[in-house]
Amino acid sequence: MKILDxxxxxxxxxxxxxCVEVVKxxxxxxxxxxxxxxxxxxxxxxxxxxxDIGNCSNHSDFEEHFRYLIKELSRxxxxxxxxxxxxxxxxxxxSRDGFIGIKDFRGEIISMFEAEGWIFHSEVCIWKDPxxxxxxxxxxxxxxxxxxKDSSLSRHGIADYLVTMRRPGENPERITNGSDVKxxxxxxxxxxxxxxxxxxxxxxxxxxxxxxxxxMDINPSDTLxxxxxxxxxxxxxxxxxxxxxxxRAVELWSNPRDIVLSPFMGIGSEGFVAAEMGRRxxxxxxxxSYYRQAVKNIAxxxxxxxxxxxxxxx
Numbered sequence: 640m641k642i643l644d645x646x647x648x649x650x651x652x653x654x655x656x657x658c659v660e661v662v663k664x665x666x667x668x669x670x671x672x673x674x675x676x677x678x679x680x681x682x683x684x685x686x687x688x689x690x691d692i693g694n695c696s697n698h699s700d701f702e703e704h705f706r707y708l709i710k711e712l713s714r715x716x717x718x719x720x721x722x723x724x725x726x727x728x729x730x731x732x733x734s735r736d737g738f739i740g741i742k743d744f745r746g747e748i749i750s751m752f753e754a755e756g757w758i759f760h761s762e763v764c765i766w767k768d769p770x771x772x773x774x775x776x777x778x779x780x781x782x783x784x785x786x787x788k789d790s791s792l793s794r795h796g797i798a799d800y801l802v803t804m805r806r807p808g809e810n811p812e813r814i815t816n817g818s819d820v821k822x823x824x825x826x827x828x829x830x831x832x833x834x835x836x837x838x839x840x841x842x843x844x845x846x847x848x849x850x851x852x853x854x855m856d857i858n859p860s861d862t863l864x865x866x867x868x869x870x871x872x873x874x875x876x877x878x879x880x881x882x883x884x885x886x887r888a889v890e891l892w893s894n895p896r897d898i899v900l901s902p903f904m905g906i907g908s909e910g911f912v913a914a915e916m917g918r919r920x921x922x923x924x925x926x927x928s929y930y931r932q933a934v935k936n937i938a939x940x941x942x943x944x945x946x947x948x949x950x951x952x953x
Contacts, residue, residue: 642655643655643927644930650914650918650941651921651937651941652920653910653924655924655927655930656925659707661923662712665711667714668716668717670716670899670900671898672721673721673899674725674889674909675880676880676903708902717806717810718807718808720806722803723804723888724801725801725884727799728745728797729741730778741794745802756806757804757806758806763854766857767797767799780792801884803892820842822890823837823842825845825848826883827848827883828857863906863908879905882911885912895916898919898921899918899919899920899921900920901920902922904924904930907922908936914937
């Protein structure tokens with residue numbers, strides 16, 4: 640499968656095609672940081688394409704296909720640099736799996752990366768509202784009537800995770816953002832109240848919030864608008880990645896002008912953030928309507944940055 644379309648700008652290279660084949664064409668050790676949300680192992684239908692990893696008939700097929708991508712990520716990532724994967728554990732269904740429970744998708748992703756030589760670097764749990772999840776999914780484990788009927792099937796809500804893996808080796812360029820005070824602004828809701836923004840104490844306070852193993856201060860609605868990219872027949876769900884999660888990851892683990900990769904670009908959330916934060920971006924998307932929307936969204940981010948630069952320069 641050749642690249643179906645591409646859009647190249649000064650700070651972004653966007654490809655409509657298969658992620659494994661496109662990433663296979665990238666130079667060795669050319670990517671500073673990757674961040675993405677992979678298809679959720681046959682849980683949702685994103686497109687009708689046979690090349691869509693989410694369309695695997697079973698989890699074994701998904702794992703086999705996903706390993707091809709991990710091998711290529713190993714090749715293109717600079718030694719010592721990182722890859723962050725946004726994921727969640729998956730509910731099992733009696734109609735499909737024969738039982739009701741939870742599958743450890745997060746753990747399987749970690750194991751697949753470790754099998755290719757990556758190091759499990761860190762993870763953060765991102766809080767999600769169980770009431771909103773109940774209203775959206777109608778999962779019996781979250782229903783109050785199930786609690787009253789037989790609580791043996793009642794369960795907690797399923798959180799999101801940002802799992803970060805590190806490619807072995809020595810990082811050739813320190814990630815400092817060129818400043819002794821790294822965090823000059825806070826990304827998320829309810830910033831720290833102590834310290835003056837930009838001074839050392841402020842930076843320490845921000846870091847303590849970022850370093851928390853659970854992020855409670857992510858706005859779940861802070862996502863790119865996606866409805867214009869949806870098609871009627873070939874999907875039931877899209878799992879948008881919150882922009883503030885991407886912003887924190889990009890700020891933590893990349894320098895300005897670094898190249899950020901998303902092999903599952905979707906409507907361009909990672910590219911949008913890369914543009915607004917002064918990074919370069921490489922994105923791949925198989926679904927045409929998502930690719931078209933990503934091109935528009937990232938162009939919009941670039942226009943905003945150009946406008947901000949003009950205002951700043953008078």
